[in-house]
Amino acid sequence: MRKIAAGALVVAGLMIAVLSIGGGPAVAASGSCPGKLVELRKMVVNHKTVGELAVYYDSASGRNCARFNHVGWTRGKSMLTRAWVGICSERTAGAKTCHYNPATDGVDKGRYSYYAGPVSTKTSAAGRCIAASGYLWINGTRHAVGTSPWVGHCG
16 A cells, blocks of 8 residues: 555656646746846737836846746737847947847747746846847737837946
8 A cells, every 4th residue: 555655656746747847838947037127118019918028137247137927818828929138239328229249148939828038148238238128929910028218227
């Protein structure tokens, strides 16, 4: 009887492990961004909030991080989702274009039910501005939200 009970516990444990690792639609790596929240931008489609872009700054490393969260009716629905953060060559806020090096930006795109990211810049952004964006594809249409101003959080 003890062997059967022990075997059942092992099977139950394996099932939980498999389900939490990958038993369903893709889920972004769990976790949140390190540092302090510096911007939170809502994505509104047809007068309803469907997502939010959260941007963080970690003063210990000088790196920025972004995560795009599903909100409202999109939460829990597997949808093409993207989070991006990049270091701009610009040193003052307000530019309409971020000139960035793709080797230093962070990006995560996939079919997620809750969020894309977190993604961090690969190097310190100290002395530079950053830009970040989140995308959500709804019924084949891409919706976007970005930092405001587009090039900002300089320093």
